[in-house]
Amino acid sequence: MVTEQQPSSFRERKRVGVVGPGAIGTTVSALLHEAGNTPTLYGRTPRTELTLIDGDRRIVVPGPVRTDPAAQPEKADVLFLAVKATQTAAAAPWLRALCAPGTVVCVLQNGVEQIAAVRPHVPEGVEVVPAVVWFPAQSQEDGTILLRGEPRLTLPASPEAERIADVLRDTRCQVELAGDFTTLAWRKLLQNAAAGLMALTGRRAGVFTRPDFADLTLDYLKECLAVSHAEGAALSDDVPAAILARFQAFPADMSTSILTDREAGRPLEWGIRNGVISRLARRHDIHTPISDAITALLAATSDGPG
Ligand SMILES: NC(=O)C1=CN([C@@H]2O[C@H](COP(=O)(O)OP(=O)(O)OC[C@H]3O[C@@H](n4cnc5c(N)ncnc54)[C@H](OP(=O)(O)O)[C@@H]3O)[C@@H](O)[C@H]2O)C=CC1
Numbered sequence: 315m316v317t318e319q320q321p322s323s324f325r326e327r328k329r330v331g332v333v334g335p336g337a338i339g340t341t342v343s344a345l346l347h348e349a350g351n352t353p354t355l356y357g358r359t360p361r362t363e364l365t366l367i368d369g370d371r372r373i374v375v376p377g378p379v380r381t382d383p384a385a386q387p388e389k390a391d392v393l394f395l396a397v398k399a400t401q402t403a404a405a406a407p408w409l410r411a412l413c414a415p416g417t418v419v420c421v422l423q424n425g426v427e428q429i430a431a432v433r434p435h436v437p438e439g440v441e442v443v444p445a446v447v448w449f450p451a452q453s454q455e456d457g458t459i460l461l462r463g464e465p466r467l468t469l470p471a472s473p474e475a476e477r478i479a480d481v482l483r484d485t486r487c488q489v490e491l492a493g494d495f496t497t498l499a500w501r502k503l504l505q506n507a508a509a510g511l512m513a514l515t516g517r518r519a520g521v522f523t524r525p526d527f528a529d530l531t532l533d534y535l536k537e538c539l540a541v542s543h544a545e546g547a548a549l550s551d552d553v554p555a556a557i558l559a560r561f562q563a564f565p566a567d568m569s570t571s572i573l574t575d576r577e578a579g580r581p582l583e584w585g586i587r588n589g590v591i592s593r594l595a596r597r598h599d600i601h602t603p604i605s606d607a608i609t610a611l612l613a614a615t616s617d618g619p620g
């Protein structure tokens with residue numbers, strides 16, 4: 315029974331859902347569950363539970379993962395969307411089924427275009443809030459998810475983002491509300507753009523220690539930086555070198571979700587992580603030959619034909 319002594323976040327508990335219980339969706343679900351606020355799970359593949367491995371912790375989130383959006387699920391107050399950007403359109407029936415005016419959708423996806431991609435799929439009166447997801451998580455062969463960093467999200471400062479932060483308040487997920495979200499989202503996009511090179515080579519972070527590959531990465535990131543400035547991000551000129559140094563310092567076997575997709579033969583998020591650089595560069599008349607070549611290679615790797 316709920317009593318006056320319990321903390322306010324418990325008294326005012328919101329109906330929380332997670333659509334897309336993969337690497338990131340499982341991490342957020344597990345952190346919510348651990349804090350006593352188990353979300354309802356919505357996905358594509360039926361599962362009885364989700365398991366997150368976080369160091370010595372093994373957190374099992376009770377399911378089931380519901381798979382039928384037509385089954386009239388209860389509307390959510392806060393909905394985390396953690397499908398790949400390539401899967402957003404296919405997940406739209408969940409968005410329509412779970413959202414009502416007042417629902418806040420937190421998009422746990424990479425890129426800088428989350429609002430434009432998700433808003434067309436939600437009813438009027440639903441707020442879409444993008445999140446920068448800073449932590450890596452990897453699915454393992456036994457179906458569990460391995461968390462490989464400190465869970466941390468950045469959201470753009472707004473009343474809707476505060477509702478999301480409130481839901482996550484008692485969890486181990488650090489949430490920052492940023493005044494200059496654009497700059498942070500672009501910082502992460504540059505990191506993801508470089509990670510795209512792992513999907514092209516089929517190799518993990520160790521590949522960035524090759525001097526020739528490091529030079530290519532740096533030149534590519536300088537193009538990305540120029541586009542970020544044209545889009546209003548206030549990133550300093552040392553960001554490309556800092557991102558490269560970070561990849562070089564990662565454990566050599568550190569992966570990235572776009573490489574996981576390549577290894578599984580799934581479509582790649584090349585459009586929102588790499589193609590976006592060339593697309594926006596054209597809008598600003600910026601010459602990005604390295605980005606254009608990388609985009610073409612990733613697009614062909616992902617989508618063929620052949
Ligand atoms: N993994 C990482 O370390 C990071 C990922 N990101 C970003 O987070 C986003 C999610 O990535 P990630 O968690 O790795 O992706 P995953 O592929 O691990 O998870 C996606 C989940 O969505 C499910 N799904 C697919 N289609 C649908 C659908 N139509 N309806 C409902 N669920 C569906 C998948 O189901 P099924 O199990 O059937 O495939 C899977 O459970 C991406 O934008 C990625 O770039 C950001 C930072 C780090």
Ligand SMILES: CC(C)(CO)C(=O)C(=O)O
Nearest residue numbers: 448449450506509570571
């Ligand atoms: C691991 C990380 C944080 C950087 O590439 C990521 O965003 C991803 O894997 O998609």
